[in-house]
Amino acid sequence: MPDIYVRKARLTEAPVILQLVHESMSSYCRDSGIPDSYIEATSEDQEAIENAISSGVVFVALSEDDEILGTCRLYIRPRRDLDKEIKSVISGISTRIAYFARFSVWDTWRGQGIGNYLLSYCEKVARSSRCSHILLHTALTNTGMVDYYRTRGFGLLSSDDRRGYQRGLFGKALTQ
Secondary structure (H helix, E strand, C coil), X not given: CCCCEEEECCHHHHHHXXXXXXXXXXXXXXXXXXXXXXXXXXXXXXXXXXXXXXXXXXXXXXXXXXXXXXXXXXXXXXXXXXXXXXXXCXXXXXXXEEEEEEEEECHHHCCCCHHHHHHHHHHHHHHHCCCCEEXXXXXXCCHXXXXXXXXXXXXXXXXXXXXXXXXXXXXXXXXX
């Protein structure tokens, strides 16, 4: 296992991140039993990646050789943006909520802890941004991902099928 570190992505890394997200999200769809077209990330273009990088929400996990092994996004959002979805299912909400998305690790690096580095780093960023909770969505049919999040302290808050598949909103309270 190489030494791993996480940092914000750079614009020059957009093409690799785009390829990684497309590969990883296609695997996610296959593992979830849903069509690729149901997940926005599978059709995202390089300009969207560049815009997200410029906004400072894209993070990468790198090897000691600066090889990108995984990526994710962390959006720090005002609670009011999510009030409709979370009001009745979370208590003790601060004015800021972190939303974890586009969680992608190269297929060849899965199961080696890369995702743990990304998620832990994002939790630290969320805490330092004074977020009380970190939220995410995942397909409920993807038992591997559901189990992954549950073993890391996330609980199912709600579910819906508005996107054509059973999708769960998971949350975790962040201790300061």
